[in-house]
Amino acid sequence: MEWFNALLADNRIFTPDTLGYYWEGLVTTTQLVFLSLLVGLVLAVPLSILRGSKHKWIKLPIYTYTYVFRGTPLLIQLYIIYYGVVFFDGIQETFLWPMLREAFYPALIAFTLNTAAYTTEIFHGAIKSTARGEIEAARAYGMSPGLTMRRIILPSAFRRALPAYGNEVIFMLHASAIASVVTLMDITGAARFVYARYYAPFEAFLFAAAIYLCLTFAILFFFRHLEKRLLAHLRPQSG
Amino acid sequence: MKKLLTVSILGLAIAAGSAHARDYDHVRFGVDVPYEPMEYRTPEGELTGFDIDLGNALCEEIGITCEWIEQEWDGIIPGLLSRNYDAIMSSMTINDERRETVLFSEPYITPPSAWFAPADSDLEETTEETLEGKTIGVQRGTLQDNYVTDMYGDVASVSRYSTADDMVLDMQAQRLDIVFLDFPVGKSTLLDSESRDYKVVGETITEPKEYFGDGFGIAFRPRDEALADRFNEALATLQEDGTYDEIFERYFGEE
Numbered sequence: 001m002e003w004f005n006a007l008l009a010d011n012r013i014f015t016p017d018t019l020g021y022y023w024e025g026l027v028t029t030t031q032l033v034f035l036s037l038l039v040g041l042v043l044a045v046p047l048s049i050l051r052g053s054k055h056k057w058i059k060l061p062i063y064t065y066t067y068v069f070r071g072t073p074l075l076i077q078l079y080i081i082y083y084g085v086v087f088f089d090g091i092q093e094t095f096l097w098p099m100l101r102e103a104f105y106p107a108l109i110a111f112t113l114n115t116a117a118y119t120t121e122i123f124h125g126a127i128k129s130t131a132r133g134e135i136e137a138a139r140a141y142g143m144s145p146g147l148t149m150r151r152i153i154l155p156s157a158f159r160r161a162l163p164a165y166g167n168e169v170i171f172m173l174h175a176s177a178i179a180s181v182v183t184l185m186d187i188t189g190a191a192r193f194v195y196a197r198y199y200a201p202f203e204a205f206l207f208a209a210a211i212y213l214c215l216t217f218a219i220l221f222f223f224r225h226l227e228k229r230l231l232a233h234l235r236p237q238s239g
Numbered sequence: 240m241k242k243l244l245t246v247s248i249l250g251l252a253i254a255a256g257s258a259h260a261r262d263y264d265h266v267r268f269g270v271d272v273p274y275e276p277m278e279y280r281t282p283e284g285e286l287t288g289f290d291i292d293l294g295n296a297l298c299e300e301i302g303i304t305c306e307w308i309e310q311e312w313d314g315i316i317p318g319l320l321s322r323n324y325d326a327i328m329s330s331m332t333i334n335d336e337r338r339e340t341v342l343f344s345e346p347y348i349t350p351p352s353a354w355f356a357p358a359d360s361d362l363e364e365t366t367e368e369t370l371e372g373k374t375i376g377v378q379r380g381t382l383q384d385n386y387v388t389d390m391y392g393d394v395a396s397v398s399r400y401s402t403a404d405d406m407v408l409d410m411q412a413q414r415l416d417i418v419f420l421d422f423p424v425g426k427s428t429l430l431d432s433e434s435r436d437y438k439v440v441g442e443t444i445t446e447p448k449e450y451f452g453d454g455f456g457i458a459f460r461p462r463d464e465a466l467a468d469r470f471n472e473a474l475a476t477l478q479e480d481g482t483y484d485e486i487f488e489r490y491f492g493e494e
Contacts, residue, residue, distance in 0.1 A: 192399075
């Protein structure tokens with residue numbers, strides 16, 4: 001601890017106070033990204049299956065949704081949701097307001113819808129590229145379409161989607177940096193606060209960048225591990 | 240150490256020499272818009288406000304031309320230091336913290352800060368008890384931000400905005416319970432607005448000096464002492480010949 005105190009003693013920027021802000025920012029960013037990815041994933045699985053439906057009226061709305069959310073910047077989506085909701089008259093009186101009042105939930109909604117759109121397309125692509133033979137074999141065994149989806153298509157599709165999905169997780173972490181424009185104190189928000197208070201852009205943003213790097217490293221490690229386990233059958237067999 | 244000192248003094252001397260050599264005939268002002276009535280745009284898009292009019296009058300008095308460059312508040316001092324503009328005239332309060340980084344002119348106006356809340360709010364005074372659990376709006380990096388963060392950061396949640404109008408928007412949306420602003424700005428954006436009724440909570444605030452400083456000044460790079468002197472002289476002239484009062488009345492009426 002002594003070296004740590006010595007390190008802090010000689011500067012006026014990284015005081016326990018400002019480190020507290022960075023910590024608060026780390027917690028907010030992690031919550032925001034983790035929750036939006038979780039909910040986004042839950043939404044994306046059924047959507048990606050329905051996205052491949054033969055019926056136009058099921059397929060088209062989902063395609064429109066993913067197209068709109070992938071075709072516009074996340075920042076714009078965040079602005080629309082954060083500032084847009086208050087233009088509905090009387091929203092302040094509804095049961096939704098306690099949530100929409102905080103900056104956290106509008107940001108969570110925007111991030112969730114955005115990542116769900118991307119994840120839907122990633123999974124849809126993986127499902128579509130399932131080998132024809134696997135599906136035919138399943139049918140030959142007398143599996144119903146539902147069972148085929150559950151036992152054959154989804155497990156192999158998820159495995160194939162894993163590397164692309166890992167990228168999406170990292171993109172989401174980095175995209176979350178815009179949360180500070182709607183007053184959220186995330187990692188970037190903490191950096192902007194320190195920057196504005198001490199006029200120290202380099203220190204403030206370099207420190208934030210270092211935190212993002214650590215988070216990215218953790219995510220990479222997790223997905224590397226997951227891929228090693230789940231994609232083991234793709235590795236060349238030795239011995 | 241001694242050598243280092245000599246070298247740095249030498250460096251300073253050279254820097255000071257070159258600063259003298261540089262005679263400004265054109266000054267670029269950094270300004271954070273909107274901050275009504277200090278600086279804002281008319282519906283026609285024209286930049287106006289107390290700072291703008293006074294700044295232009297000062298330049299005219301000195302006999303130089305000037306230009307206004309918009310810059311968001313939280314990057315306004317770094318922008319000055321990285322030479323995006325030569326001075327800041329944007330309702331910047333003179334205080335010791337900023338004096339370490341920039342050189343200030345004499346104060347040209349000394350407005351207080353004040354708390355603003357919706358008229359139907361039950362907030363009557365601002366103490367740690369009454370503000371507990373409330374959401375307070377401030378503009379990021381302002382002295383109001385520093386004051387609120389240090390005094391109430393532990394009991395209330397502080398929402399920080401890049402621009403004052405984002406904050407007013409969220410005030411109207413009822414996301415904020417109370418905001419802390421320069422009084423003239425709060426008066427013109429909240430009290431005089433027609434959308435909802437607002438009130439001032441408690442007294443206007445000018446103390447402690449540690450936060451609220453000595454009024455608004457024009458900020459220069461530390462080496463531009465000569466330029467700051469020219470502006471100080473011009474300010475004194477305008478205050479004597481009545482031009483200053485005329486501009487003051489244009490924006491604040493008779494107060």
